[in-house]
Amino acid sequence: SSRIFMVWFITHSIKQIQNEESVILFLVVWTVTEITRYSFYTFNLLNHLPYFIKWARYNFFIILYPVGVAGELLTIYAALPYVKKTGIFSLRLPNKYNVSFDYYYFLIVIMFSYIPLFPQLYFHMLRQRRKVLHGEVIVEKDN
Template identity: 70%
Template sequence: SYSHPSRYTLFIVLYPMGVTGELLTIYAALPHVRRTGLYSVTLPNKFNISFDYYTVLILVMISYIPIFPQLYFHMLCQRRKVLTTTDDSKKNE
């Protein structure tokens, strides 16, 4: 079965653009989350726990540093594997 090469090539540009969009959106939301306490739980409460959504968003943004390269290079390897297989099967026809 033939896989269209653009399917495995467009992500090279689109994936970083998507991640950049996500990070910019989170960054833009940070002041609002900090100001309103959105989704945060403060002490005291009946469960005796606290949760700071602002901190979670910061941690999510930081987590992109080690995770994005791993995912991106995995996709590049998958691309190479599929396109190499596709090229080999074309040669055999």
């Protein structure tokens, strides 16, 4: 869902940021990630998975994931002044729904949500990497 959000509700909707280097950054990272992921899936379905593809699937993310997140966050940050100026996707009171929504503050909340979510997802991938590449059995503790 973050990809749909980044493409449609940020990059497509806010034309002024489409030439930002951060957009190129996250698009290149996404492209390499998808090529690696779907190569892994394809070769795995064919029961002929070259070790390099398996290795790439569980190692490239170590660099690509933080770089991609940085690209996404920098793009959202670059969009903030335009969102604030234009009020895009915002709904102000009074209106017939009696509801207010400010897209500018929504984007700030989205940016802050990366703080708890990024480590969870990143460490999950590190555990998967250990399990797949090193055969470690990981016992998760119940809270």
